[in-house]
Amino acid sequence: MALNDYNKEDKVLLALDCIIFGFDHEGLKILLIKRDFEPERGKWSLIGGFLKEEETLDQAAIRVLHRLTGLDNIFMEQLYTFSKIDRDPVERTLSVAYYALIDIASHDEKLIQKFSAKWFSLKELPNLIFDHDQMLEKAIARLRRRARSKPIGFELLPEKFTMPQLQKLYESILDEKLDKRNFISRVNALKILIKLDQKDMQVSKKGAYLYRFDEKKYHQKVLEGFSFKI
């Protein structure tokens, strides 16, 4: 009986790298850690680690992210598997990139202090190791495509947020200015926001009304396959 001989096949190291996008009043950022081991010790890197034999990629991504940043309960999505021959100088390693969107303010403290992780503005990135810049590029492209086709505020904003904040989020993802009135009417047309009787007085003198997502309506819309075109 011809059993395919799995033993003859090569095994490889499989790494994971997490691209964590965050948003705060300054704009869109990503989370990097300072490597404390060779190669490239001391350089900034995506949050990465190796897959263990007995876990799925999704599980590994969660584990790696948690171990290096303390972050928990983050929904990550698989992006792409990178396989250039010499991408890791030590040994042949492939890496599966994952990405996630989070609100910086509601996770901040733990991170920056305990771990050597730090948020970087997309405009002021340090050099990244290996092929991490390519990973980031692909992640940004995906994020933009997503932002143009479905609302993504959910993950990146705090529970309560203002319209100007939501607009700034979109502007910083898409890297273009949007018209205030058109933006608002498009968002309102979706009917997935609830306007609160509260204002945020932090940013402007006049203050801006706070909103929150109506999760139920949002999920219903998702099922109906709605689209959000910006």
Place this chain on the structure above:
Amino acid sequence: MALNDYNKEDKVLLALDCIIFGFDHEGLKILLIKRDFEPERGKWSLIGGFLKEEETLDQAAIRVLHRLTGLDNIFMEQLYTFSKIDRDPVERTLSVAYYALIDIASHDEKLIQKFSAKWFSLKELPNLIFDHDQMLEKAIARLRRRARSKPIGFELLPEKFTMPQLQKLYESILDEKLDKRNFISRVNALKILIKLDQKDMQVSKKGAYLYRFDEKKYHQKVLEGFSFKI
């Protein structure tokens, strides 16, 4: 010096599976092969094989496809990496799925004869091994998204084709009927087709004019970031 010990990390088998979409007068199909080895010998399977240490995933996909079908010069795109623990019953194996679009007529002969590969209509698929049905599902979803956002006729049609053919291609990808007049005017608005002075008399009594893609204009449009909404 703390060199991360790569030796302590697990290595895994990394497979590839190719989802080859084809199109002919009968509609959209995929290419499957009959496995001639255990496990699951005799069952139908996507075109798959293992990554070798010294090649990239793209290279491996090309090699595997060529070895099992004789197909050459096929542009494949990476889809997703599947990692369920028991997806392969023999040994822990992850698999990177690739997909491609080809015109059945211009590749047919070699395939079906020399290799035990066969085209299957999407509507009449046999049971697939492992998690290949999930791979296919994801590939179809991607193909539909692509079809709605950019013209994809290029790869799936012969060099010369008719409007009804192009429309049938779209209808079979999207699995919905489209309005003939609206479809044609949308396609024409792109200005990437050249109408030839020839008719195809095979299909209908009246005959249908043949067209071909204007590759230059197409690529220019791609650069401009045009969109094709159906």
Place this chain on the structure above:
DNA sequence: GATAAAAGTGTAAATTTAACACTTTAAAGG
């Protein structure tokens, strides 16, 4: 009480999308 800085608000024109039916052509069959 004047000033400054951001929030908030509506309309009209232009463009795009969707719905819809009859005529033309040539092969096939009587």
Place this chain on the structure above:
DNA sequence: CCTTTAAAGTGTTAAATTTACACTTTTATC
């Protein structure tokens, strides 16, 4: 050769969506 048949080809109108655009309100600060 006349009739039938089956698919190709062709435009218009109404509806919906998208875009462009400017002034008023509010409140903190000086």
